[in-house]
Amino acid sequence: MSLSRRGLLAAGGAVGALAATGPTASAAPIAAPIAGPTAAHSGRRRVRTGFDRLAADGYASLSGQRVGVVTNPTGITQDVRHIVDVMHADDRVDLIAVFGPEHGFRGTAQAGGSEGRYDDPATGLPVYDTFGKSGQPLADIFTASGVETVVFDIQDAGARFYTYIWTLYDCMQAAALVGKRFVVLDRPNPVTGRAALGPVLDKAFATFVGREPISQAHGMTVAELAGLFNGEFLTEPVELETVRMSGWRRSDFFDETGLPWVPPSPNMPTPDTALVYSGSCLFEGTNLSEGRGTTRPFELLGAEGIDRRWAEAANALELPGVRFREAYFAPTFSKFQGKTVGGVQLHIHDRESYDPVRTGIGLLVTAKRAWNAFAWRPDNWIDKLTGSAKVRTMIDSRAGTDEVVGAWQGELAAFRSVRKRYLRY
Structure with missing residues (x-):
């Protein structure tokens, strides 16, 4: 490319x-x-x-x-x-x-x-x-x-x-x-x-x-x-x-x-939001809420029917600089408006080591495995967000976080x- x-x-x-x-x-x-x-x-x-x-x-x-x-x-x-x-x-x-x-x-x-x-x-x-x-x-x-x-x-x-x-x-x-x-x-x-x-x-x-x-x-x-x-x-x-x-x-x-x-925009309320945004915004490309309509957009992620297993699976990845809390919230607008949903909240404890993009991929991988109703948006918006079909197709093929992240290292080095x-x- x-x-x-x-x-x-x-x-x-x-x-x-x-x-x-x-x-x-x-x-x-x-x-x-x-x-x-x-x-x-x-x-x-x-x-x-x-x-x-x-x-x-x-x-x-x-x-x-x-x-x-x-x-x-x-x-x-x-x-x-x-x-x-x-x-x-x-x-x-x-x-x-x-x-x-x-x-x-x-x-x-x-x-x-x-x-x-x-x-x-x-x-x-x-x-x-x-x-x-x-x-x-x-x-x-x-x-x-x-x-x-x-x-x-x-x-x-x-x-x-x-x-x-x-x-x-x-x-x-x-x-x-x-x-x-x-x-x-x-x-x-x-x-x-x-x-x-x-x-x-x-x-x-x-x-x-x-x-x-x-x-x-x-x-x-x-x-x-x-x-x-x-x-x-x-x-x-x-x-x-x-x-x-x-x-x-x-x-x-x-x-x-x-x-x-x-x-800078209605759903970018604090610098904390910006810190997670480049990874967790990927959930716009799924049927899960990316936290719009809450006080912590992009830090809260979830959907109806998700329980603590997602937070447990995400924490098991031991991603640097971040932990995940089992969370429940009710968006006031956007996906699941007015409904109580379950999911995770991101808590960054070491922002120097935190990698938002790797974290976003890890959350996608674990969400798909922890929630049977996981789906990509029908228009494959995830491909527009990630820049190609590779992330979607690799996750669908059950690739792990390290495998997905490893797939873009050559193009990233060139950039x-x-x-x-x-x-x-």
């Missing part, structure tokens, strides 16, 4: 670079927070985001440009003001449009939804809907808005199937089609940037939860991903500038950054060799 349209996996292949680099509710049980140091006790100085540095530089890179911003509720300053409000009030920025992704600019829509086209009541700015749009239709929106420079500032969750990184990709591609500049303001990967984990997407399975062949947990920041997209995957690279953070290290979990957390050339921290 090719990782790049430009053959960068071939020996001696050239690697593209950035075009420019910017300045250096429910009856669910409530668990204790995932173990780890808090920012207040870590002794780390505060991380300055890309927007912080852009503003400190007087918005020099946006001078003389008509600007539009792709953002959502996570686009905030250290004092939790939204960057759109801040920029709109600053005469040094000619901000003329906002572009909303999945869930919308103000974040009111659930998964698979958006807020549509409207004028923002707070600023009067036109808000355009990007969700579900790509290519020329999205490029036409940029043209109609009158912007010359598109700015991207959204907090990611670190998983390939979290759609904001593909909003980034689609917007970069569309901006290139109509000759717009593109500026990415960087924010931390909330689950660290230490490693890429999991299977790599097969292009035959490309969707909005995975456009290009990257690993399931990519271990990159959005600015690093922008460089990767521009250098590896976009047929027509965009005029790209990235504004880096300062004070961030690849080993940082989000609570070590000193930054305020805003849920890691490309990824490292785009790391900026």
Whole structure:
């Protein structure tokens, strides 16, 4: 499987670079927070985001440009003001449009939804809907808005199937089609940037939860991903500038950054959710609840008829850094709405050793063996999430956790060799 349209996996292949680099509710049980140091006790100085540095530089890179911003509720300053409000009030920025992704600019829509086209009541700015749009239709929106420079500032969750990184990709591609500049303001990967984990997407399975062949947990920041997209995957690279953070290290979990957390989407309430998401989101591809409609989405998993045998089987795997508690909960929406279901709750006791993707596979393997009614979604959504049919077919063939995880090590090693050339921290 090719990782790049430009053959960068071939020996001696050239690697593209950035075009420019910017300045250096429910009856669910409530668990204790995932173990780890808090920012207040870590002794780390505060991380300055890309927007912080852009503003400190007087918005020099946006001078003389008509600007539009792709953002959502996570686009905030250290004092939790939204960057759109801040920029709109600053005469040094000619901000003329906002572009909303999945869930919308103000974040009111659930998964698979958006807020549509409207004028923002707070600023009067036109808000355009990007969700579900790509290519020329999205490029036409940029043209109609009158912007010359598109700015991207959204907090990611670190998983390939979290759609904001593909909003980034689609917007970069569309901006290139109509000759717009593109500026990415960087924010931390909330689950660290230490490693890429999991299977790599097969292009035959490309969707909005995975456009290009990257690993399931990519271990990159959005600015690093922008460089990767521009250098590896976009047929027509965009005029790209990235504004880096300062004070961030690849080993940082989000609570070590000193930054305020805003849920990037309705079912990503805390950094704890992000820590498990790249593995437990795989349960979206099954008939089990992935915990939507509870106070601990993606940490609570279950279905009607599951008992303690699942937790016992999962704990018997001795997966690093995590234990599983027999749990019962009643989702207020989504799968099993209003019904009491049984399952497990993930409790991470050592986040340094915890591997979310291996854990997700182990839970799938044990769920299928512990619950006779286990089934994949009829549309084989699991294939879109994992990036190929291999995980599904191997589990159906009764492969164990180690066997499934071992099957993607070659493609993962190849992706890691490309990824490292785009790391900026």
